[in-house]
Amino acid sequence: MSMYGDKAYKFLEKLSFPRTSGSEMEHKAANMIADEIKSYGFMPVLEPFEVKWDKPVRAKLTVTSPEAAEYTVTGLINAAPTPKGGCDAEFYYMRLIDELTLRQARGKFVLLNGRPSEENYKKLMKAQIAGFLWMNGTSRDTYENSDLDTMRYRACYLKHGRVPAFAIRMIDAMKLLRTHPKTVHFELEMEEFKSTSYNVVTVVPGGDRKEEAIAVGGHYDSVEFSYGSWDNGAGTVQVLGLLEHLSKNPPRRTVKAVLFGSEEIGLEGSKAYMKAHPEDGESLKCMINLDVGGNLLGWESVMVTADTAAENYLKGILKEGGFSTEVKPGVMSSDGTVFADYTVPAINFASHTPWQGGYMHTRYDNMDMISADVLGHEVEQLIYVTGRLTEAEVFPMERKISDKMQEDIVKYFGAGLSQTEERKNKKPEDKK
Ligand SMILES: [Zn+2]
Secondary structure: OOOHHHHHHHHHHHHOOOOOOOOHHHHHHHHHHHHHHHOOOOOOEEEEEEEEEEEEEEEEEEEEEOOOEEEOEEEOEOOOOOOOOOEEEEEEEOOOOOHHHHHHHOOOEEEEOOOOOHHHHHHHHHOOOOEEEEEEOOOOOOOOOOOOOOOEOOHHHHHHOOOOEEEEEHHHHHHHHHOOOOEEEEEEEEEEEEEEEEEEEEEEOOOOEEEEEEEEEEEOOOOOOOOOHHHHHHHHHHHHHHHHHHHHOOOOEEEEEEEEOOOOOOOHHHHHHHHHOHHHHHHEEEEEEEOOOOEOOOEEEEEEEOOHHHHHHHHHHHHHHOOOOEEEEOOOOOOHHHHHHOOOOEEEEEEEOOOOOOOOOOOOOOHHHEOHHHHHHHHHHHHHHHHHHHHOOOOOOOOOOOHHHHHHHHHHHOOOOOHHHHHHHOOHHHHO
């Protein structure tokens, strides 16, 4: 077993508490991480950035006919508030979003099976629905074993318009539907939330190749109710393991290790980092991101946001190093994608569980699913891959994001919200 496994496990145990964006607990986690890094002899810096959104402070849903009944709901972050006193509308369960149901939904309060895609969201706004409610959780939840968290609109949805929006437990949605609801009353009160989040940044100076750098990072924030052991305390402790290794084995190339805050609300930490360090956008050779890991059940993977050559390179070196890890191309919903958006090839390490072997973004993301052996193995893998990159005579990967991958990046962020799209839209004459 790796010497890093037990240490990573112990620190992860201490870090396993909810640490949501902009909260005191997130700040506490940042300080704990910084203190740990200092113990290796490095000087980490907490880089602050502002986070802000419209926060639901009161959400209410009542079925008014045929029988009156109230249901527990939460408002969606960044949703539109209702006027004081609330709204009344007909109720409509949209089993499928298609031409027929969109016609039926006009002016109504709509129940959806889950979060709509951006495309469907746009159609719902066009259909002028009065508001919507989406189901959350599973049909086997109980009140005791589940939480109803505060969901949010994705940033790319906002430009299509917004209406009052809510989430409901799936088990309550079932109860509600059994009563054949005809009309509902809903109220949503919103308030601006503003706070500070932090990135923990550590620069490990390189040796004879110091002018070349790679970034290694992962987010340390969690969602509400989650202890964030798997997502992503595990990635955080892997970066710590790497830093401890580097403190004893100085790299030839510079390593910039960044533990990001506020990933869970839309990759805000990595966006803030790239804005604060434009020089990195130019000089970084690649970015290694770690998001989710350490799970006892499951397997490791790496998603490469670059080109086929980079993908094959990783396949090759992982085999050479004796790591059984799935390698595939793609855009991951995590901080690496922000770097790729700035043309820095992203190597995204993650881990997966068997079907229902892990429940991300719930209270069940805790130490129960974590293994010290697996964490140790993942730290060794990170040390190995980072070492191949920092110690190479000539950097082995080209700084290239394929056209297909660029398209996927633009799609991921949504129209008008990516650097990749902005670069493409620049006319050749202003490129100079
Ligand atoms: Zn994550």
